[in-house]
Amino acid sequence: MNTLAVRHWLALLGASWIPLLQAGDPPATGAPERTLSSEEARQYFKMVETLNPKFQGVDLFWQLQDRYGEQASYPVSEVITLVDPGALDKMVDQPMPPVPTGRRKAIPFGAFSHDEVKQYFAVLGEKDLAQGKTRVDRLGALYQKYGEQPWYTAREIRDIEKNLLRTVQLAAPSGVKPRPPTGWRPVFRGFHCIKIRSDWTDLLASEDRSQTDTIKAKTMDDLVGAKLSYSRDGRNHTDTLSIVGAVIVPFTWRKDVEYNQLKPVIMSVAPSVSVDKVDTNADPKNEVDYVYYRVGLYGKWLFKQGDFVSTVQMRAAYVYATDTSGNGRLSGGEFDVEPQMIRRGTSGEQFSIGFKNTLIPKIPVKEDNSDDSLVDCQIRAWIHAEIGDVQRSAAKWETVDGSFIRAGPTVQMQLNFPELLRGVSLTSKYSYLQPFRGPERHNNSLKLSAAFTLAENEAQGQKISLTAEYLKGSLILSKQYVETTTVGLSLIY
């Protein structure tokens, strides 16, 4: 890229271009909004992704196309708000409505006392002077905007720090998203976005919703990718070839969100082929040879009855496993149906199954309001079914021939104390699988686990956590009976 082009894109990255485009204001009547060509937007995002660590590994241009469709050009507002959603917000000097005084003197969890805020603003005033600026009367602005109160919320303190007496006028959307493709178009699009990863689980939740581990969604950093390697041991004259990879083609159909419909509002299909092969002329015990053909399915429905609304999610997967020479034959499948239900009530009265229940609320400190509880719990219940058939075991597999069908309920309860220590979580999970074919013993499974974050420094990536787990019963699929207690200390420094 030549110097001129770099300057052009650096200018776009900086804030100086916004007044130039007058993007903060809605387009003047009759004046068309400025646009960027598809290629200009692509180059801009490429620079943003390179310069900003937050966007490394993110395909912003793909997100733009996903949000607004494949266009020859895009309005500037659509391009810049993808990088910074608040880019078009603007400050206005307008009087705030009077804030009533009379907060109770007891300081609620998550709030900051008047004295704490006063001291904090005093230090910020010292900072102004040290930087050679005029000292700003933040406390006066706080009183004027929110009244003289015994305590203040994090949102109010942030507002004064950032805006003083000004009010943020949030930007309004400039257009609506194009409707999602229907019919066979998601299939064509799926082939357009083939994923190559280490195996079928190496996907983001948005790429394959049939993944059963929905507790912690993967991020881009968690993805591994396919691996092809060759190694030679010069002393023993041995060669090892390793191929670990999967080709996954996810298709997703999206419909209008309506209650009580037979057709799912989202349906995903994710077929994949995974290969795990290690070929060596050294110890044959180290050889691995698997080929998996898998189809993952996901569906979601919405239901409503009076004040109760619910979602029902179905996850299913069928796997056929063999080896690269086609000798082995193993097929198996898993099926889960999980309902989630919530009663819509007045503030603070919601109780749900499947979603988070706030037992003791607190005033959020984080900007996204995600830390709004002192104690919360989540109760999940789902039906799990599994079916398997090992017709012919391959030479390098450690399986027992036979078939099985079993199904039953699973109940899980999780109790979280986000503010205790640095976060405490207690989980209990019980499942019962009724055997319809195959081994008939050990149908119950109980798992109790606890996780404590003893110390955490997100900025420096340091964390000390303690985990404990008690498991009694049979493992999924293999049905191996176990009774184990595990205590672990995890240290990241």
Place this chain on the structure above:
Amino acid sequence: MKTVVRADPRPGAKTNQNPGRRRPVSPEMNLPSKAKKRPAGAQALRYSAFQPGPGSTLQQVTELISVYTHIDPVLPEYTVGSLVPDLDLLGADINEHWGLKGAKAFWAGEIEATWTVFYLAGYIDLKK
């Protein structure tokens, strides 16, 4: 009807601007001491009791969101992802509340968790 003027929160301002009262009003005095008696036959405020009102889209969507969260008040700058348990449920509520159908209807995944309540209200206005 008696009108009560709230105390001016600015430092130095007079604390009592109500001409009908003699002594300064402390904030604690305005706090309720007990809940109102529920009138016979009064219905609890539930989603089903909420009908389309004459308020702005922002007010109406704020009320729709309020039935899912204990965060009160729901402010226009809050992101919707942290306020509702499932964004598709909110989309279905919006479709039903404004009668959005066909090409105007919200589809699964259309509402993004990072949208502010204000942005969502503007988006609904564009779709209506």
